[in-house]
Amino acid sequence: MSTDRRVALVTGGSGGIGRATAVRLAKDGLAVAVHYAGNKARADETVAEIEASGGAAIAVGGDVADENEMAAAFDATEAAFGGVDVVVNTAGIMILAPIATLDLDDLDRMHRTNIRGTFVVSQQAARRVRAGGAIVNFSTSVVRTQFPMYGAYVASKAAVEGMTLILAREMRGKDITVNAVAPGPTATPLFLDGKDEETIAGLARAVPLERLGQPDDIAETVSFLAGPARWVNGQVLYSNGGLA
Template identity: 80%
Template sequence: MTDTHTRVALVTGGTGGIGRAVVERLAQDGFAVAVHYVGNKVKADETVTAIHAQGGAAISVSGDVADENAMAAAFDAIEQEFGGIDVVVNTAGIMLLAPIATLNLDDLDRMHRTNIRGTFVVSQQAARRLRGGGALVNFSTSVTRLQFPTYGAYAASKGAVEAMTLVLARELRGKDITVNAVAPGPTATPLFLEGKDQATIDNLSKAAPLERIGTPEDIAEAVAFLAGPARWINGQVLYANGGLG
């Protein structure tokens, strides 16, 4: 068991590009961290080992975010190990791109299951279990207001995330728990860079006034702010995109 004063965070999708950066940043900030994964146990365990090597506390937990029983078990494991949960960060998500006219509806269902149902299931557990002074940080996307072609179904799934996030913030009145969403812009992760040629990447890097693509560490900075000192920011969508719309 960790010291009762140690704050505890769960990061879903904790082995992904942004998820891993969030895990590392929260560990640096002194959190005991639960690294959630679905398929890649080796990567999750490597992340945990790296945190231990730096003197931090971490465990790995697994489960389909859309499976309420699996996620209840993951929350149980974290509470058993660390005594409670203070912060939940929902980076788990999938992005499948195609014009609305030609999108395979199976892809729509996959995104609905992970991005909407998965966020709802984890948010539900967080609403029931987060300790006072805690924070839930869900993940949207800046594309909800940038209207990039081929992103229609993905943006729709993230629009649903924003809706449930803002409602939950109001539902948790009186519990001293903040609920916000981070909406990244183009960020240099394997998920985002896959299938894009250098010219496309260069054009995207020039779109924001800061003239670069975001890094996972940029997004982790926003999460750390909401997870830690930002106690007066609640029921908001924070656009972490370098000024891109």
């Protein structure tokens, strides 16, 4: 399956923002490795959707926090397509609770995926992405909006922002950009889970464009960073419809 196309590896690519991103990058002409943690069937569905539109894709599995499994995912991507040019780190989990009552096991679970997982994938990307490539990590607009209940999640994503901006400086001389996308309220299962209709409507009204974001809105931002945005580096882009 080796190809001369640019190649993207999208973690969490089997659903939500990750799936929309994988499909969008394939439409942009990239070959895509669709990563999944546990649901291979959904990853295979994303691969099938890409291939039905004339794109090239494979599914790769692994725990993002396990360096050996992610090294194997990168190996599989390189074996299939000849290299890696873009790495998009959408994999993450979100558990909401007041800081005073959050179960510390949930804190550890979230930080293992969101912090260690992002670090492990970023480390592999820093070693393997080819010149002219891009690394895109994921934060959240709540780092800035500071909604109650999000303390532990925001702590993990603030860490992602910090490591992203430092990695951008560490990649000096390699012609590789490193940025983070910080979505606002976006209609994905991760965001909608556990929220009643009144809460969801209130968050939609808080956005000047008066709607929730859609996964395709965020994928568009990633597409910009992965392709034409060669002068955007070491930044956090708030893709949130104008939410403060």
